[in-house]
Amino acid sequence: xxxxxxxxxxxxxALNRYLALEPDVLAEFGKLAGRVIxxxxxxxxxxxxxxxxxxxxxxxxxxxxxxxxxxxxxxxxLLRQVLRGGSGDNSPLSxxxxxxxxxxxxxxxALLSRVGFDLEEWLARWMDGGAAHRVNEGLRGLAGWxxxxxxxxxxxxxxxxxxxxxDLVHRADVERWMADVDALRERADGLAARLARLERAAP
Amino acid sequence: xSDKKTGFTDFxxxxxxxxxxxxRVGEVFSSVAGxxxxxxDLMSLGVHRLWKRFVIDLAAVREGERVLDVAGGTGDLxxxxxxxxxxxxxxxxxxxxxxxxxxxxxxxxxHGVVNVPLVQANAxxxxxxxxxxxxxxxxxxxxxxxxxxAALRSMLRILKxxxxxxxxxxxxxxNPTFAKLYDEYSFKVLPxxxxxxxxxEGAYRYLAESIRMHPDQQTLKGMMETAxxxxxxxxxxxxxxxxxHRGYRL
Numbered sequence: 001x002x003x004x005x006x007x008x009x010x011x012x013x014a015l016n017r018y019l020a021l022e023p024d025v026l027a028e029f030g031k032l033a034g035r036v037i038x039x040x041x042x043x044x045x046x047x048x049x050x051x052x053x054x055x056x057x058x059x060x061x062x063x064x065x066x067x068x069x070x071x072x073x074x075x076x077x078l079l080r081q082v083l084r085g086g087s088g089d090n091s092p093l094s095x096x097x098x099x100x101x102x103x104x105x106x107x108x109x110a111l112l113s114r115v116g117f118d119l120e121e122w123l124a125r126w127m128d129g130g131a132a133h134r135v136n137e138g139l140r141g142l143a144g145w146x147x148x149x150x151x152x153x154x155x156x157x158x159x160x161x162x163x164x165x166x167d168l169v170h171r172a173d174v175e176r177w178m179a180d181v182d183a184l185r186e187r188a189d190g191l192a193a194r195l196a197r198l199e200r201a202a203p
Numbered sequence: 204x205s206d207k208k209t210g211f212t213d214f215x216x217x218x219x220x221x222x223x224x225x226x227r228v229g230e231v232f233s234s235v236a237g238x239x240x241x242x243x244d245l246m247s248l249g250v251h252r253l254w255k256r257f258v259i260d261l262a263a264v265r266e267g268e269r270v271l272d273v274a275g276g277t278g279d280l281x282x283x284x285x286x287x288x289x290x291x292x293x294x295x296x297x298x299x300x301x302x303x304x305x306x307x308x309x310x311x312x313x314h315g316v317v318n319v320p321l322v323q324a325n326a327x328x329x330x331x332x333x334x335x336x337x338x339x340x341x342x343x344x345x346x347x348x349x350x351x352x353a354a355l356r357s358m359l360r361i362l363k364x365x366x367x368x369x370x371x372x373x374x375x376x377x378n379p380t381f382a383k384l385y386d387e388y389s390f391k392v393l394p395x396x397x398x399x400x401x402x403x404e405g406a407y408r409y410l411a412e413s414i415r416m417h418p419d420q421q422t423l424k425g426m427m428e429t430a431x432x433x434x435x436x437x438x439x440x441x442x443x444x445x446x447x448h449r450g451y452r453l
Binding site for chain 1: 257260261263265365434436437438439
């Protein structure tokens with residue numbers, strides 16, 4: 001089934017904006033011109049046709065002809081498979097079916113993975129370099145503070161549930177308790193075996 | 204749609220001689236040029252800016268490319284493309300109507316865009332060399348062209364191989380109930396707005412009628428394919444009130 005045209009357009013615009021961040025990578029897309037990658041999303045059953053060219057990627061909802069490679073998978077798996085090309089591994093992930101030239105898929109993914117997003121460079125389009133640097137540093141600091149705060153909150157919550165409300169237990173206590181259960185089970189098995197032997201020995 | 208056999212074509216719901224449509228369309232736009240942008244915002248409640256943004260994004264114009272905005276009117280698309288093509292590329296604003304071009308020139312200068320050549324030209328016979336543009340756009344202009352097939356062929360001719368044409372135009376709503384509401388709005392509210400704001404009710408009645416006479420999404424797609432465009436796609440916006448058609452010269 002054809003993918004909704006507006007979804008194709010959204011995918012194409014997003015991909016081309018992403019690629020525009022790295023002009024060198026964009027230029028290399030020209031080497032893939034004329035090749036076609038079909039992505040078939042299981043579930044909705046939509047099929048997207050990716051046509052790389054020197055200016056980026058065209059995403060079509062229909063294609064007259066045979067694509068060079070067709071990849072079938074769930075949408076999340078499709079994305080992982082395409083981006084995996086950057087790792088140099090073109091073997092299909094579990095649940096992904098690949099028909100045709102898997103090398104093309106790898107080349108496409110490798111080019112995508114070479115694009116890096118530099119927030120400072122992006123901000124510098126709208127403000128001077130010094131201001132872009134300060135905003136970037138500020139946002140990094142904010143993100144770091146957010147991660148630290150979230151981590152501290154998680155630790156404090158776990159500690160409160162363990163030490164104050166006693167709803168949770170320490171990992172060491174659980175492991176000790178499980179070891180005790182295992183030892184008890186072994187002794188019970190030994191006792192059962194001994195009783196069985198005594199019963200057999202009794203006249 | 205034009206009919207070369209009968210020698211008559213549509214001007215809204217009227218039939219007029221083929222040679223007369225361009226003049227009458229010219230009169231309409233000369234009359235509304237001064238209020239064109241204000242009316243666009245009022246009629247579409249500002250949504251026309253999103254439709255144009257979609258075309259700009261879909262065109263994916265790059266620095267160094269050559270872009271032609273046909274029937275570019277007051278230059279909304281042209282201004283965006285001029286920034287994208289940069290100093291190494293070129294964006295040309297073209298319109299058949301001198302008054303609209305004049306408005307476009309003023310608007311571009313107001314936006315700080317001063318390096319755009321203006322060309323008064325008929326879309327049916329564009330005065331440019333073959334294979335000279337990477338991208339051609341026509342926004343809300345094709346329905347006013349007398350011979351749309353000739354315009355499509357003309358735009359194909361000036362595109363480089365691999366170049367793309369994007370047509371932004373009113374089209375047919377996909378939902379019948381929505382279409383009825385849209386008809387009520389088009390034939391009652393639009394002429395009233397035209398009367399109060401642009402002091403020209405007839406021009407906005409023509410707008411509503413010309414939209415109904417314009418080919419629907421699939422017909423226009425077929426016309427593009429017949430003209431020689433490949434990989435033609437249709438994107439319906441706002442329930443089909445507007446559609447963007449894109450095709451490539453391969």
